[in-house]
Amino acid sequence: MSDSAKYIFVTGGVTSSLGKGIISASLAKLLQSRGFRVTIQKLDPYINIDPGTLNPYEHGECFVTDDGAETDLDLGHYERFLDTITSQSNNVTTGKIYQSVINKERKGEYLGKTVQIIPHITDEIKRCIKILGSKSAYDFVITEIGGTVGDIESLPYVEAVRQLKWESPDDCLVVHLTLVPYLAAAGELKTKPTQHSVKQLLELGVQPDILVCRTEHELTPAIRNKVAKFCNVNLNAVIQSIDASTIYDVPLLMLEEKFDQVVLDKLKIQDYPEPNLKDWNSFLKRYKNPKNELTISLVGKYVELKDSYKSIAEAFIHAGAVNEVKVSINWVHSEDLNAKQVKSILEDSDGIMVAPGFGSRGIEGKILAVKFARESGVPFFGICLGMQVAVIEYARNVLNLLEAHSTEINEHTPYPVIDIMAEQKSITNLGGTMRLGTYNCHLKKGSLAHVAYDREDIAERHRHRYEFNNDYLDMFEKSGMKASGINPDSELVEIIEIPSHPWFVATQFHPEYKSTVHTPHPLFVGFVEAVLKHSKNK
Numbered sequence: 001m002s003d004s005a006k007y008i009f010v011t012g013g014v015t016s017s018l019g020k021g022i023i024s025a026s027l028a029k030l031l032q033s034r035g036f037r038v039t040i041q042k043l044d045p046y047i048n049i050d051p052g053t054l055n056p057y058e059h060g061e062c063f064v065t066d067d068g069a070e071t072d073l074d075l076g077h078y079e080r081f082l083d084t085i086t087s088q089s090n091n092v093t094t095g096k097i098y099q100s101v102i103n104k105e106r107k108g109e110y111l112g113k114t115v116q117i118i119p120h121i122t123d124e125i126k127r128c129i130k131i132l133g134s135k136s137a138y139d140f141v142i143t144e145i146g147g148t149v150g151d152i153e154s155l156p157y158v159e160a161v162r163q164l165k166w167e168s169p170d171d172c173l174v175v176h177l178t179l180v181p182y183l184a185a186a187g188e189l190k191t192k193p194t195q196h197s198v199k200q201l202l203e204l205g206v207q208p209d210i211l212v213c214r215t216e217h218e219l220t221p222a223i224r225n226k227v228a229k230f231c232n233v234n235l236n237a238v239i240q241s242i243d244a245s246t247i248y249d250v251p252l253l254m255l256e257e258k259f260d261q262v263v264l265d266k267l268k269i270q271d272y273p274e275p276n277l278k279d280w281n282s283f284l285k286r287y288k289n290p291k292n293e294l295t296i297s298l299v300g301k302y303v304e305l306k307d308s309y310k311s312i313a314e315a316f317i318h319a320g321a322v323n324e325v326k327v328s329i330n331w332v333h334s335e336d337l338n339a340k341q342v343k344s345i346l347e348d349s350d351g352i353m354v355a356p357g358f359g360s361r362g363i364e365g366k367i368l369a370v371k372f373a374r375e376s377g378v379p380f381f382g383i384c385l386g387m388q389v390a391v392i393e394y395a396r397n398v399l400n401l402l403e404a405h406s407t408e409i410n411e412h413t414p415y416p417v418i419d420i421m422a423e424q425k426s427i428t429n430l431g432g433t434m435r436l437g438t439y440n441c442h443l444k445k446g447s448l449a450h451v452a453y454d455r456e457d458i459a460e461r462h463r464h465r466y467e468f469n470n471d472y473l474d475m476f477e478k479s480g481m482k483a484s485g486i487n488p489d490s491e492l493v494e495i496i497e498i499p500s501h502p503w504f505v506a507t508q509f510h511p512e513y514k515s516t517v518h519t520p521h522p523l524f525v526g527f528v529e530a531v532l533k534h535s536k537n538k
């Protein structure tokens with residue numbers, strides 16, 4: 001390869017959900033802590049162009065980058081661990097690969113040739129991998145291959161890895177994440193699934209350099225030896241990844257196993273500094289030794305699958321650690337909330353959040369949750385749809401516009417306090433067409449948002465089609481709901497607050513995407529602080 005970056009591929013075997021994203025992010029964290037510049041990329045073998053059109057029940061949260069890519073939630077882990085941003089290039093799907101190859105074919109770029117999986121699809125995969133390394137911005141590009149080795153869908157990806165390794169053996173390394181299950185009846189750890197999984201990779205021409213073994217019990221020296229011997233890897237390249245109480249412990253567990261050193265040695269990189277994990281360790285110390293515990297109700301319609309709100313849950317961990325409190329989330333299904341039960345379900349909450357979302361299911365429950373928070377003085381934080389329902393609730397119950405709604409839910413409402421953005425009206429395709437990515441916002445001096453951020457100009461990430469209808473702004477402001485954050489270019493309302501309430505803030509943007517271990521999000525920190533204060537005064 002012409003660039004100087006080293007490429008580390010992370011494949012998975014035996015079963016899905018072993019945590020390739022966390023292992024990749026942990027390795028990246030350790031390399032970063034030794035002063036290297038690292039980025040992580042996820043290759044997803046499904047045919048959707050991006051997960052933006054996928055139901056969260058299928059795929060968990062859709063993470064949004066600064067440059068407006070709708071991506072896999074693993075990119076959220078990468079950003080939260082590394083405190084560096086990802087971009088369009090960090091998440092590639094089979095859909096994107098095929099779209100690009102087919103577009104080239106139509107343009108005549110392959111004129112005269114039969115377009116095939118090998119070499120055209122595999123070449124496109126290789127191009128997408130090398131793009132990140134070619135900018136001299138990184139010493140390491142870690143590429144996580146989604147799915148499990150042996151899946152039909154991931155075959156072209158494994159073939160691309162084989163070719164890259166063959167072309168540049170000194171610059172590439174393959175880490176295979178596998179499972180060493182414990183059979184309770186036999187009282188033993190079993191290596192056979194790992195052996196089979198490695199055999200499958202070997203059949204595809206790829207010899208893994210390092211095996212990370214997920215396990216519920218310590219690997220004995222005998223087990224490590226067996227895995228090394230049967231899978232052709234060095235003994236020190238059998239890395240144990242034992243279940244951890246928090247994902248944030250994994251980098252430290254990997255450090256104990258010398259995972260990063262084995263990687264560096266195999267890539268013949270010498271003379272590197274000791275890792276500096278001071279900030280990480282101090283975060284962990286605060287996170288693990290809370291002085292108080294708080295319960296925040298998170299009202300949403302996908303609460304059965306917690307991954308749907310991954311970044312929010314993690315942002316509460318970061319903000320909790322800053323405030324030295326344990327934030328327990330009380331997951332509330334918005335469809336369970338009705339006028340009779342709302343009080344009994346929410347009255348024990350120290351704070352209430354209404355989550356982002358789409359469509360009409362559960363919307364009235366969300367509006368009831370806002371009403372409860374507004375009237376009872378419980379700190380409230382709404383995000384995206386959560387802001388929109390806060391506006392609807394205020395319109396209905398304070399401004400007396402009883403049929404107020406968002407035109408997303410009721411096209412013919414007489415009071416469209418939330419309306420489709422002008423630029424969205426002519427859009428018919430659903431994929432990748434929302435208002436996405438970073439936009440600027442100017443904060444009103446003295447507002448809660450201003451206090452939390454401690455500056456007047458911010459930029460946050462978005463994912464929406466509807467907005468606050470500025471025709472009603474005067475009415476809201478006069479009766480006590482203020483717009484405290486405005487986009488300076490489009491005048492779009494980005495934040496609303498109720499100054500007479502102890503802490504009532506809702507944002508059109510998604511602050512959760514920008515919270516990291518190193519830089520907890522100021523609004524989450526401010527909210528948790530307010531919740532703590534409220535709980536002490538109760």
Ligand code: GLN
Nearest residue numbers: 356357384385464465466
């Ligand atoms: N459905 C709303 C919109 O499109 C809110 C989106 C969201 O919560 N991400 O504007």
